[in-house]
Amino acid sequence: MKKIRRIFGKDIGAALFFLMPALILFTVFTAIPVVAAFFISFTHWDLFRPPTWVGLDNYTRLLHDPIFGKVMKNTAIFVLATVPLQMGLGLLAALALNRGIRGQTFFRVAYFLPAVTSTIAAALVWSWLFNSNYGLINAGLSMIGVDNVPKWLASTKWAMPAVIIVSVWQNVGYAMVLFLAGLQNIRADLYDAAALDNASGWSRLWHITLPMLSPTTFFVLVISIIGSFQVFELVFIMTEAGPANATNTLVYYIYQNGFQFYQMGYASAAAMILFAIVLLITMVQYTTQNRWVHYDT
Amino acid sequence: MIRRKTKKSIVDWVLFVLLLVGALATCGPFAWTLATSFKPDAEVFTYPPQLISSNPQPGNYVDLFLTLPMARAIFNSLVVVTSITILQVIVCSMAAYAFSFLRFRGREALFVVFLMALMVPPQVTLIPNFIMVRNFGWIDTYRGLILPFAFSSFGVFLLRQYFLTIASELIEAAKLDGCKHWKIYLFVVLPLARPALGALAIFAFVSQWNNFLWPLITTTSPEMQTVVVALSSLRGQFSTDWPLLMAGSIVAVGPVLIVFILGNRSFISGLTAGSFGGR
Amino acid sequence: MFVTLKDVRKSYGNLEVLHGVNLEIEQGEFCVFVGPSGCGKSTLMRMIAGLEEISGGEIAIDSQVVNEMEPAERGVAMVFQTYALYPHMDVRKNMAFGLRMTGHSRAEIDQRIAQAASILQIEELLDRKPANLSGGQRQRVAIGRAIVRDPKVFLFDEPLSNLDAELRVTMRAEISQLHKRLSNTMIYVTHDQTEAMTLADKIVVLRDGHIEQTGAPLELYDDPDNMFVAGFLGSPRMNFIPAVVTGSGARLICGTDIDLPELSTKLTQGQKVFVGIRPEDMDEESPQAQTLTRSVIMLEELGGTRFVHADGAGAEPLLVEQRKRSAEAPTVTARFTTDRMRVFLENGARVR
Ligand SMILES: Nc1ncnc2c1ncn2[C@@H]1O[C@H](COP(=O)(O)OP(=O)(O)OP(=O)(O)O)[C@@H](O)[C@H]1O
Ligand SMILES: [Mg+2]
Numbered sequence: 001m002k003k004i005r006r007i008f009g010k011d012i013g014a015a016l017f018f019l020m021p022a023l024i025l026f027t028v029f030t031a032i033p034v035v036a037a038f039f040i041s042f043t044h045w046d047l048f049r050p051p052t053w054v055g056l057d058n059y060t061r062l063l064h065d066p067i068f069g070k071v072m073k074n075t076a077i078f079v080l081a082t083v084p085l086q087m088g089l090g091l092l093a094a095l096a097l098n099r100g101i102r103g104q105t106f107f108r109v110a111y112f113l114p115a116v117t118s119t120i121a122a123a124l125v126w127s128w129l130f131n132s133n134y135g136l137i138n139a140g141l142s143m144i145g146v147d148n149v150p151k152w153l154a155s156t157k158w159a160m161p162a163v164i165i166v167s168v169w170q171n172v173g174y175a176m177v178l179f180l181a182g183l184q185n186i187r188a189d190l191y192d193a194a195a196l197d198n199a200s201g202w203s204r205l206w207h208i209t210l211p212m213l214s215p216t217t218f219f220v221l222v223i224s225i226i227g228s229f230q231v232f233e234l235v236f237i238m239t240e241a242g243p244a245n246a247t248n249t250l251v252y253y254i255y256q257n258g259f260q261f262y263q264m265g266y267a268s269a270a271a272m273i274l275f276a277i278v279l280l281i282t283m284v285q286y287t288t289q290n291r292w293v294h295y296d297t
Numbered sequence: 298m299i300r301r302k303t304k305k306s307i308v309d310w311v312l313f314v315l316l317l318v319g320a321l322a323t324c325g326p327f328a329w330t331l332a333t334s335f336k337p338d339a340e341v342f343t344y345p346p347q348l349i350s351s352n353p354q355p356g357n358y359v360d361l362f363l364t365l366p367m368a369r370a371i372f373n374s375l376v377v378v379t380s381i382t383i384l385q386v387i388v389c390s391m392a393a394y395a396f397s398f399l400r401f402r403g404r405e406a407l408f409v410v411f412l413m414a415l416m417v418p419p420q421v422t423l424i425p426n427f428i429m430v431r432n433f434g435w436i437d438t439y440r441g442l443i444l445p446f447a448f449s450s451f452g453v454f455l456l457r458q459y460f461l462t463i464a465s466e467l468i469e470a471a472k473l474d475g476c477k478h479w480k481i482y483l484f485v486v487l488p489l490a491r492p493a494l495g496a497l498a499i500f501a502f503v504s505q506w507n508n509f510l511w512p513l514i515t516t517t518s519p520e521m522q523t524v525v526v527a528l529s530s531l532r533g534q535f536s537t538d539w540p541l542l543m544a545g546s547i548v549a550v551g552p553v554l555i556v557f558i559l560g561n562r563s564f565i566s567g568l569t570a571g572s573f574g575g576r
Numbered sequence: 577m578f579v580t581l582k583d584v585r586k587s588y589g590n591l592e593v594l595h596g597v598n599l600e601i602e603q604g605e606f607c608v609f610v611g612p613s614g615c616g617k618s619t620l621m622r623m624i625a626g627l628e629e630i631s632g633g634e635i636a637i638d639s640q641v642v643n644e645m646e647p648a649e650r651g652v653a654m655v656f657q658t659y660a661l662y663p664h665m666d667v668r669k670n671m672a673f674g675l676r677m678t679g680h681s682r683a684e685i686d687q688r689i690a691q692a693a694s695i696l697q698i699e700e701l702l703d704r705k706p707a708n709l710s711g712g713q714r715q716r717v718a719i720g721r722a723i724v725r726d727p728k729v730f731l732f733d734e735p736l737s738n739l740d741a742e743l744r745v746t747m748r749a750e751i752s753q754l755h756k757r758l759s760n761t762m763i764y765v766t767h768d769q770t771e772a773m774t775l776a777d778k779i780v781v782l783r784d785g786h787i788e789q790t791g792a793p794l795e796l797y798d799d800p801d802n803m804f805v806a807g808f809l810g811s812p813r814m815n816f817i818p819a820v821v822t823g824s825g826a827r828l829i830c831g832t833d834i835d836l837p838e839l840s841t842k843l844t845q846g847q848k849v850f851v852g853i854r855p856e857d858m859d860e861e862s863p864q865a866q867t868l869t870r871s872v873i874m875l876e877e878l879g880g881t882r883f884v885h886a887d888g889a890g891a892e893p894l895l896v897e898q899r900k901r902s903a904e905a906p907t908v909t910a911r912f913t914t915d916r917m918r919v920f921l922e923n924g925a926r927v928r
Binding site for chain 3 (some may be wrong): 472488489
């Protein structure tokens, strides 16, 4: 016993006790599945017959699958559109609120409500708003004189923008709350110093606020990108990936192949691609952050 | 000086109005949903659309609870989400205790492993977990809905961040007072960490209430569906009965909004603590 | 001996911070660890408490080796610098907590709290939370929490350093009275030599993880083993005048020849030494007094006494305490006798 404590540290007994539940759950539901997903991606498995090992077949199939190509393109468009929009709007709202405008708490809650709303419910509500015949949006558009109102979810051109709008609507508050907390972390004495230097509002924003906010921006960027890559529920309810796969995205494709077509191996291969992308983004951002992030001491 | 002040107040007014417009955009859909949910079917397709119905009907809500299994779904969600929340608070706080106050070999390495799990998209583990839970025979069981979420790396991270702010002298004083670790955990650390535990609980409650994909694939019978899954199957059954779907949305969103509005302070502080501690 | 430390060592990784400490403390003794910041006082105390593992050697309390014992089993109670009161419990619960954890009866807990509260005069604070107490009150409660456990050994780690100067003096007196009243063994860590001198039965001077000297306050003050102890105790500190041994005495750095006290060790001619004289011993009326006249750099008038800083002739300025008022003068004449003189070798060791 004494020897065990010498080797593993004096609290090893207590540590095992306190970590046991976490370790068991983590191992069973995270660690083993991650490894398993990797192996499953090298098999054909429909769950009715035992899996067969096929090597890289799923991956080569993905490469040549035109739908998958479209899925990746859609996902990229979705990420490139939603991330800047929700971050930009979130930052603007946070900057405005941080001026000490009345009703800060109200706005904070109001902007954050969509973020705590079930995405399924939100998608349903927006499907109704985007309804091309009776929806509020097209009603509003015709009222202001737009003749050729888009058919939104039924149109290959407008379905993706609709999904993007809803996603931004849902995530703006999240970005705003994080930016607001970041702004409130900036030490007031920096502004006092700038006021003494007679810096104008814009130059304070440019030379103090934005650089000091960069760790927050970095964090919001990482989670926004990763979150956007995982869009699923909006597509599931609003368009079911249609029309003609115009809104099919990576996670929806994983779901489709795994749980509609029962191609567990193929779906796992697509999931591994998602995993690789997320890891890559995280790594790129962590290695390049020093170039543009200013940490306060 | 005076000119600068008036200029500032004009800017503030403009911003205030812009923020109000933004709030209308974020909250408007909720109002529209509520309004639609009370409309009789005929009124839904009138032009121009009316916000307040001339003849509001609670019938959709009656239908949801009496002829459709919404009550059962709410019950399921409450059971599942409450269990997950309680389990996460217990499991994560225990792990966070070990990472904050115990000295043992491999502590940092294990913590890093837990942190790296935050980078694994849930869709990666979805398929193996589904296969495993199916083999356990846990499809359509509360176990299958609860246990995969009983642990959360985020929770460990959030709580550890808070535990580290507790003065180590307090832990030492408790040791001298004769506490073994489980007593320190129970009588000193947990009471002191109530704000963080509350933040985690609210966070877990909200995110699990809204969890969709896992309950979707691991429930097959309507009796075991959670609210959000039940709502999505309403969509399949009544794809054009918008008032009913809106009423369903209100029912699915209501409890979370109440929890959020009551606890928004600790929810947001938990969120931001989780992010700023992390860097 | 009640508390015994035998060759106690502590390392963090490869860094050894305590290099073999030997110490004996008698029952009922008030023992003060004193030394500069980072010398290992706290570490040593925490090892006695059981909060730090013992890397080498042996610690015994009441003739029981406690190396492998849990803190609570050692019969020690500790008062922390930051008080470490449980913020979520009121004062009564804070004091009761340790007793509850070790399974004392309700009645006994109440009785002990009442007794401790009356000793410390904190009866009216019992239902308050620590956040609603002043620093001094918190300190009392922290001491009360230690008292109720009736420990074999009280441990205090710089308990007064968070208090303001005035309160520190009051609390110091109270701790001293408390010790007389309870007569438990107490170990007290401080880096304040005044606290050490006023409180201790026994002072342990530590430096860089070594004990420099152990003894009663006046023993150390009058008969220090080395320059470090001589300089550390006493405020303002002892003057150390560089000198060279001559045939009959020593020549100070300023060129003045003086007689040295009788020494059992022979010093060789030409050897460099330091002559140590405390400022308060520099103004003797005795006919045997030797004199040293230097020009004045600065004068600190304190009313009852005054300190004259005089030119050190290349070494540190010389400090002379004068208790009799006299007119200000451009020079000061220090008068000192050989019996108040301490001689140290260049390496700091005392020559007796
Ligand atoms: N956990 C640790 N890891 C590494 N070194 C440590 C650790 N704790 C203390 N030390 C080192 O041990 C030495 C003694 O520390 P200790 O806290 O006992 O000093 P101290 O005499 O109490 O000083 P102070 O008067 O500042 O409280 C110091 O040099 C310190 O840097
Ligand atoms: Mg110390």
